[in-house]
Amino acid sequence: SVLLYQKPNRDICQSGTSLKIQCVADSQVVSMFWYQQFQEQSLMLMATANEGSEATYESGFTKDKFPISRPNLTFSTLTVNNARPGDSSIYFCSSSPRGVYEQYFGPGTRLTVL
Amino acid sequence: GDQVEQSPSALSLHEGTSSALRCNFTTTTRSVQWFRQNSRGSLINLFYLASGTKENGRLKSAFDSKELYSTLHIRDAQLEDSGTYFCAAEGSNYQLIWGSGTKLIIKP
Numbered sequence: 367s368v369l370l371y372q373k374p375n376r377d378i379c380q381s382g383t384s385l386k387i388q389c390v391a392d393s394q395v396v397s398m399f400w401y402q403q404f405q406e407q408s409l410m411l412m413a414t415a416n417e418g419s420e421a422t423y424e425s426g427f428t429k430d431k432f433p434i435s436r437p438n439l440t441f442s443t444l445t446v447n448n449a450r451p452g453d454s455s456i457y458f459c460s461s462s463p464r465g466v467y468e469q470y471f472g473p474g475t476r477l478t479v480l
Numbered sequence: 481g482d483q484v485e486q487s488p489s490a491l492s493l494h495e496g497t498s499s500a501l502r503c504n505f506t507t508t509t510r511s512v513q514w515f516r517q518n519s520r521g522s523l524i525n526l527f528y529l530a531s532g533t534k535e536n537g538r539l540k541s542a543f544d545s546k547e548l549y550s551t552l553h554i555r556d557a558q559l560e561d562s563g564t565y566f567c568a569a570e571g572s573n574y575q576l577i578w579g580s581g582t583k584l585i586i587k588p
Contacts, residue, residue: 367525399575408566408578409523424575456521467511467530469568469576471523 368393368463370472378478379449387444387475389459394439399469400432401458409458415442449479483507484569486579493557494587501582503567505548509577511570512543512550516563517581523566526552554584562586 369392379385389398397416401409415421415436423429436442446453460471485504493499503512514526527534529543529550538558543550550567564583568576 403521408580410578411575414575458523460523467513467570467574468525468528469513470525471515474521474523476521 367468368395368461368470370459370461370470372457372459372472372475374475375473376476376478378480380480381450383449384445384447385449385477387446387457387459387477389442389444389472391440391461393463395461396439396464397461398436398442399460400434400442400444401460401471402427403456403458403474405455412444412457446477449477451479453477454479483571483577484567484579486567486582488582489580490583490585492585492587493554495557495559497557498553498555499557500554501552501565501567501584503550503569503579505550505569508545508548509569509571510545512541513568513570513576514541514550514552515566515568516561517566518563526565557586559586559588 371390373388400412403409411424412427413421413423415434417439421434433445456474456476458471458474460469483506511530513528516524527541533542538555540553564581566581567579571577
């Protein structure tokens with residue numbers, strides 16, 4: 367398995383501000399994924415981030431709103447720009463160990479936008 | 481329509497009883513994963529299946545890639561089994577396509 371850590375575990379911010387969520391893996395991983403989950407709903411894949419390349423975004427998510435960096439094989443950040451109350455949700459990073467398909471998740475970052 | 485149809489959406493069991501969750505897939509998928517999300521929001525990977533069945537304690541999962549479905553059986557349910565269970569199918573680009581979840585409540 368791979369252990370993923372996220373920081374912060376929760377945040378409250380004002381509308382119009384930006385915030386960064388960090389994800390750190392305990393081993394090198396090829397792909398890191400970012401998910402959004404609204405309360406009582408399923409997970410939505412936002413983007414896939416591979417080291418050294420631009421993240422690939424899913425429909426409904428844009429680089430301008432949710433820029434993602436992947437500077438090395440153990441780290442990724444998700445930024446929420448111009449946060450709005452509709453962005454209030456839990457954000458998860460996930461990944462798989464090399465050569466393994468099982469996905470493992472970080473503990474999530476619970477964001478509340480006022 | 482949805483590519484992964486998960487049922488039931490909610491389930492209430494008494495301790496010691498057994499039941500099954502199911503996911504139907506509308507398109508071919510190479511694999512399925514099952515997750516449990518606890519009340520704190522943490523997601524735990526229960527199973528990865530490319531075919532056949534796997535068992536872990538009181539949990540057993542099966543994946544039929546030809547008939548396009550997967551099941552998760554919970555035997556002798558315990559209070560700690562409460563949570564929301566998700567299945568996720570492997571998409572064409574190796575991304576996961578998620579079911580809508582089953583909220584499971586175990587009653588004493």
